[in-house]
Amino acid sequence: MFLENIKKTIQNYHMIEKGDKIIVGVSGGADSIALLAVLCALQKEYDINIEAVHIHHGLRGEEADRDALFVKQICKEWCVPCHVLEFDIAKEAREKGIGLEEMGRICRYNTFYDIAGKNGKIAVAHHQNDQAETVLFNLCRGTGLTGLCGMTPVRGNIIRPFLFVSRKEIEYFLSKKNICYCQDSTNEQNHYTRNKIRLSVLPFLENEINDKAIKHIASAASILSEEETFLEELAEKALHKMIVSKQQKKIALDINLLLSENVVMRRRIFRKAFCLIDDSLQDLSYIHIQQIEQLLHKQTGKRLSLPLKRSVLIEYNNILFSLEDEVKSTKFCYKLLPEKAIYIKEIGKFVELSFNAYKKQEKRLTIYTRVFDYDKIKGDISCRTRQQGDSIAIGNGHQKKLKDFLIDAKIARQKRDKLLLFAVGKQILWIPGYRISSDFTANETTKNKLWISVWEGEKNERTY
Template sequence: MLEQVRRTIEEYHMAKGGRVIVGLSGGADSVCLLHILRRLAPHYGWELQAVHIHHGLRGAEADRDAAFAMNFAQSLGVSCQVVSFDVAAEARKQGRSTEEMGRILRYETFSKLAGENGQIAVAHHANDQAETLLMRLCRGTGLLGLTGMAPVRGNIIRPLLFCSRKEIEAYCKENGLMYQEDSTNKDTAYTRNKIRHEALPLLEEVHSGSTAHLAETAALLAADSDFLEQAAKAAYAETKLNENPITLSCEKLSALHPALRMRVLRYAMADMLGSSKNISHVHLQDVESLLAKQSGTSVKTAGGLVVHRQYDRLIFGRAEKKQAGFSYAIPLGTDVFVQEAELLVESGVFSGKREEIPLDGCTNVFDYDKITQNLCCRTRKAGDQITLPGGTKKLKSFFIDEKIPADVRGSIPLIACGRDIVWIYGGRTSAKFAPDAQTTQYVWIRITEAHHNERKN
């Protein structure tokens, strides 16, 4: 078994040397792992530290496990740290199951102790892999889910992943290693325990070696999945038109093989949500259905995410309350803070040469005499129009021609003179108010991002 572990370490490039945090529950799996890693540490240049997590769930039994882990690690000459949590209380606070909360706290602790360059060794084995595979099959999953647990994920390594539970128990017996039994592992009310104690033994009766074959299948599928994921990342970069908000090309998406297309959509949704955890195949199908629908349609999907079809684009955004319109008078020479858009509008009148007015991308200049009404900064209204070199156009038609998404048109700040739009912030200015050879006085307007009336740029 020692040689099997050594092959796994070398095949999956786990031997980076330096600090290795070893999760030590006190059960047979983690006892075996720490013992083997202690034997191999001099060869690979590892500095081992065992960590036992006391979850605060099993009373005196958990206390005994913690004491055992500390004593066992010390017997090997390995330092051990016991970290305690009230997992049940934290689970209630965050609205999670105790199992999920315990896993989150364990890995957060391991990661903190490992630091930037350290590794985390955990004792998952072939039986765990087979259980994971069966659980995901029963719940429904795609290829990625069928890959099970990876031998290496980030700085997490699983040296025992291709060793069976029987091999681990035999190793402990051969080396005189004592270990603890967690009473909750026998409770078949938990899905994983039911698969472990009932489903897997039945499969072994049907076909000897089923557990090992399931673990091997997961490893084979992992290679195929890795290839597809790499191809999907390249396709995602190719179809992405914009980063904020994430916008994908419908034409390029439609041309992709369905296997790649679904992965690209998952990447886009995961980037918006921060994780792919709660994205189901149904969610992906809902988003994909927009490719066959007309512009202006949308779907609400995982995590409150809303995806809009706008012309040849899929735009990924959050569901937001409809923004109320706003209107602020712009007295020339007075700074105005537009709270809803977090913009600072500065303005003034200038009688010198136009070239003397500094233009920096945030400033526009207009003919003072052509502005016959008070200026304001507001959102759109019915009847708004803008004068372009080719003539006057309704603002609504302008937005449609420019393919401005319908859901953002109502929040675009406008500088207006009555119903005439002087300047669409971030876009066009009106030809009606443009300076010409007869202009003697200029109105300059500068719009910058601001926060609580303090300019950002």
């Protein structure tokens, strides 16, 4: 019956396919030895290649040596290739400033991944009791729906065939098969939070509340996991509909579309937006998600700084999620001469003044070209970023401060200092993509026309 239940889990969650390479994490304890025994029993049926991996953490002295030797011997007896690796977990934990449990977990899984390779699968022996323990641990620590789902049967190339059987069932299976296993004395110590839940909380719930408490908690986690998957799919679809722009380290979403969603869905969308640029939600808590929600209702230019160099910014009708880089100056100023192309390294573009632009235009892909009345230009033309005191003629003899023009044009604040401008002194001739000064435009009476061109290119590119 036990074996049939495991096979049902494997089939329901498509954990194993014929010919798979399965790496089994084997500590020597009851759970992992039972898992190794079950997979060996199914080896011929599934035509799988099994390898055991044992990690010696360097923490328990002779007891740890005993466990490593036991795993080697039983693997030899069962004809299973065995990898035994030793780490100084205490030292590595001190160096990285993290706890022993977390450091041990990192070393174990890094080793599993290395040995499994790209196509191998990693089988771990988490069972129903571990699931209940995980759910309670997350609940007490503070979590949302995701944490209440506990562990999933399959996560990437990690499989958990025992997730729906109890510790008692595992021990009964081993007893019936006369299979020995090791006892880890640290599992009986109340030094670790998880041990306290395992040794005190879960037994109390079973003995004093409901004898099926563990099974019910694990069952609830399974139900919540299905609902979580459904909600995540909805959030994914909603997110992609509201993406305005996406770059490597930033993504802009339409605020109006966001506000049309329920707040529950918005919270998921916020997290998914960061995942698209960061692949991680580390240190991003519910409090931060609430702060993003509040930011949605604030005016343009408002910014929220979050852990690990994350930031959120309101940009008119959009909300921008980004990873902040070191601030680098993008200011530049180049004096231009006719018929001489100049490469602007700060923006990766060429600019050129020319009296015969049409002849050259055929030989390159020009992003922008505009024509001006050269006789109206009194002074040197420069290509630069904005400066204090800049203004632009907007027609009918009216001048407008450049700052006011950029605000009215709804150009985001962080873009304003990077804008490419052509100017004579403090007078702006042209803002490519936005505006030409009315004071310098060419018309039918213009005698001397000057073309200004801007195009993409590399510094060593040939110019014509």
